[in-house]
Structure formats: C-alpha cells, structure tokens
Amino acid sequence: MKLLVTGGAGYIGSIVAQQLLAGGHEVVVLDSLERGHRAAVPDGARLLEIDLRDAEAVVDAVAEGFDGALHFAAYALVAESVARPEIYYRNNVLGSLNLLDGLRAAGVQRLVFSSTCAVYGEPEVVPMDETTPTRPVNSYGASKLAVDGMIADECRAHGLGAVSLRYFNVAGASGCLGEDHYPETHLIPNVLRAAQGLQDAVKIFGTDYPTPDGTAVRDYIHIEDLARAHVLALEGARPSEHRIFNLGSGDGYSVREVIEAVRTVTGLDVPVQEAGRRPGDPPRLVAANGRIRAELGWAPTKSLTEMVADAWAFAQERPHGYAGAGTH
Numbered sequence: 001m002k003l004l005v006t007g008g009a010g011y012i013g014s015i016v017a018q019q020l021l022a023g024g025h026e027v028v029v030l031d032s033l034e035r036g037h038r039a040a041v042p043d044g045a046r047l048l049e050i051d052l053r054d055a056e057a058v059v060d061a062v063a064e065g066f067d068g069a070l071h072f073a074a075y076a077l078v079a080e081s082v083a084r085p086e087i088y089y090r091n092n093v094l095g096s097l098n099l100l101d102g103l104r105a106a107g108v109q110r111l112v113f114s115s116t117c118a119v120y121g122e123p124e125v126v127p128m129d130e131t132t133p134t135r136p137v138n139s140y141g142a143s144k145l146a147v148d149g150m151i152a153d154e155c156r157a158h159g160l161g162a163v164s165l166r167y168f169n170v171a172g173a174s175g176c177l178g179e180d181h182y183p184e185t186h187l188i189p190n191v192l193r194a195a196q197g198l199q200d201a202v203k204i205f206g207t208d209y210p211t212p213d214g215t216a217v218r219d220y221i222h223i224e225d226l227a228r229a230h231v232l233a234l235e236g237a238r239p240s241e242h243r244i245f246n247l248g249s250g251d252g253y254s255v256r257e258v259i260e261a262v263r264t265v266t267g268l269d270v271p272v273q274e275a276g277r278r279p280g281d282p283p284r285l286v287a288a289n290g291r292i293r294a295e296l297g298w299a300p301t302k303s304l305t306e307m308v309a310d311a312w313a314f315a316q317e318r319p320h321g322y323a324g325a326g327t328h
C-alpha cells in the first residue's frame with residue numbers, strides 16, 4: 001500500500017514507518033519537524049515538511065492519493081497540556097480535522113489513529129478495557145478524545161474505515177531509531193540519562209500515590225510490539241466503522257520498579273530525587289488488552305527488561321539523541 005504517515009519524524013511514527021517499509025509498503029511522511037528529527041525519518045520514506053495546522057497545505061499534500069494514513073502527529077505531553085491547554089486543542093484537534101478533510105477530499109479509505117489511555121482519566125477499575133468510561137483529567141487526553149469522536153462521526157457520515165489504538169506507555173528502541181525529545185520528560189529516557197550522568201538525578205514525581213510503593217504505576221509496551229499492531233490495524237480497518245483497541249502489555253510497573261530495572265540492565269547507580277506529584281498524572285494505568293488479542297490477533301512479546309535494554313542501547317549509541325546526525 002501507499003501510506004501517509006503523519007508524525008513520521010517522531011519517536012513512534014518513525015519506527016512504525018520503518019516497519020511499514022520493511023513490509024514492502026510505500027511510505028510518505030508528513031511532519032513539521034517541530035518536535036521530530038529529519039534524521040529519524042527512515043531511509044526509503046519521502047518527507048513532506050508540512051504543518052497539519054496549515055489546512056490548505058494538508059489538503060494539497062493528501063491529494064496525490066494514498067491507500068491509507070497513519071496519524072501520529074500531535075503534541076503528546078500530559079504536564080504541558082495542563083499548563084498550555086490551548087496549544088493542545090489547536091494542534092491535536094484542528095490538525096486532525098484538517099487531515100480528515102484532506103483524506104475525504106482525496107478518497108482515502110483507511111486511517112489508523114494514535115489515541116491514548118489518557119482518554120480514560122483516573123479509572124475506578126484497573127486494568128482498563130475499552131468500555132471504561134472516558135473522563136480525561138488533562139487536556140492532552142481531552143484533545144485525543146475529541147479526535148476519537150471526530151473520527152467516529154467521519155466513519156458514520158462518509159464511510160471512512162478507521163482504527164483508534166489507545167496506547168499505554170510506549171518504551172524502548174528499534175535498531176538505530178529511538179526516543180529523543182527536547183526537553184525529555186519521559187521516565188525511561190530520564191532514568192537512563194541519570195544513570196549516564198547526563199543529569200544529576202531522576203526525579204520521582206509523587207511518592208504518596210495509593211500504590212504498593214507509593215509511586216505511579218504505568219503499563220509499558222515495547223515500541224516494536226506497538227508498531228506491529230499498526231500493520232494489523234491497517235488491515236483490520238472496515239468501511240464506515242470506527243474500531244477502538246487498548247494497546248498495552250497488561251502489566252503495570254511503578255516508577256521505582258522502572259528505576260530498579262534500569263539499575264539491573266545497566267549495572268549503574270541511578271541517583272534519585274523525590275519530588276511532588278506532576279499535575280495531570282493519574283495514579284495507575286494498566287491495559288486490559290483482550291479485545292486486540294481476540295479481534296486482531298495481536299499479543300505483546302517483549303518484557304520491561306527488553307524495553308530498558310533497547311532504550312539503553314540507543315542511549316549509548318546516541319547519548320545526545322539525533323543531534324549531530326543532521327537534524328533540523
């Protein structure tokens with residue numbers, strides 16, 4: 001298939017693009033490079049440097065015609081969304097609406113969307129399945145829920161076949177592609193930076209959560225397991241239907257357990273500093289992944305140790321990320 005990958009210069013989009021290319025698909029990446037890296041766009045993919053908020057440019061770009069689109073481009077940081085909600089609604093909601101306009105105009109019939117478990121907020125029952133009530137507690141989750149709603153309506157009204165994958169916490173690396181955000185806010189890369197001495201200590205945000213060790217629990221999923229689900233989702237898109245799947249490993253780990261895994265994998269000391277809770281962070285998010293297992297035949301294959309080991313290999317290979325590798 002000829003596929004449009006928005007956000008394909010970012011962490012997840014670049015690695016999914018790489019898997020799609022390996023599977024024999026043609027890939028065109030649409031990315032503004034605002035938060036991504038030219039060097040992360042895999043060899044063999046064509047890059048269109050376009051901002052999704054530019055409606056006209058998006059419609060023009062999509063007009064060349066695609067068999068399907070995978071939509072990763074977004075702002076994706078919980079704490080930033082609490083501080084600056086307006087940029088989240090403008091980028092995530094408006095950008096997605098522009099993309100839907102472009103897909104409709106060009107007659108593109110398949111869409112896979114990066115949704116998130118943040119749409120569920122602070123669920124009363126964990127693990128969470130797709131019937132968990134959607135009550136986001138931060139603007140990031142609210143903006144993604146709005147897009148899920150727009151996509152559902154687009155499918156109903158205009159026949160699009162779409163799949164929303166509600167990712168839990170994506171981690172690890174794949175060969176020479178990995179996670180490089182500036183500033184880095186994600187847990188595993190920051191713990192590795194502390195282990196490498198690139199920052200004084202890793203902060204533990206919140207030690208008074210109602211969890212066994214008092215730190216927040218997340219479901220970490222290996223980027224390669226996650227990428228594989230996109231290929232299945234693309235094949236599973238059905239005309240006029242919006243399918244929703246939670247995408248996580250089903251196992252929860254606390255912040256302290258992740259730090260311990262980094263100590264074990266690297267053999268290095270990790271200085272820590274206890275700090276207050278980060279605004280917008282729920283205590284515990286773990287996936288019930290039965291639906292995607294049953295309906296798409298997907299299953300996770302990689303452990304937290306493998307996620308940390310692959311992220312560690314990337315961090316050693318590129319201690320300063322893609323900088324110096326010809327980035328924007």
Ligand SMILES: NC(=O)c1ccc[n+]([C@@H]2O[C@H](COP(=O)([O-])OP(=O)(O)OC[C@H]3O[C@@H](n4cnc5c(N)ncnc54)[C@H](O)[C@@H]3O)[C@@H](O)[C@H]2O)c1
Pocket residue numbers: 006007008009010011012013030031032033034035036037050051052053071072073074075076091095114115116117166167168169170171181
């Ligand atoms: N990282 C996670 O754990 C996680 C979990 C759940 C969902 N997600 C979702 O997955 C997607 C990818 O996340 P990521 O971690 O790879 O983020 P990322 O920031 O590494 O990548 C996002 C990419 O989108 C591009 N982009 C952003 N706004 C754009 C715009 N208006 N026009 C064109 N390009 C734009 C950025 O330049 C960047 O290359 C996001 O939609 C995010 O919400 C991520």
Ligand SMILES: O=c1ccn([C@@H]2O[C@H](COP(=O)(O)OP(=O)(O)O[C@H]3O[C@H](CO)[C@@H](O)[C@H](O)[C@H]3O)[C@@H](O)[C@H]2O)c(=O)[nH]1
Pocket residue numbers: 076077078116117118167168169170185186187188190202203204205206216217218255278281285
């Ligand atoms: O230096 C750090 C960084 C994070 N944390 C904590 O570690 C956990 C995980 O944080 P992080 O890695 O920043 O991920 P999340 O905030 O859970 O968000 C990620 O995972 C969500 C799904 O759960 C996605 O929707 C988001 O896009 C993605 O950024 C949270 O409890 C944080 O408070 C720390 O204690 N110290």
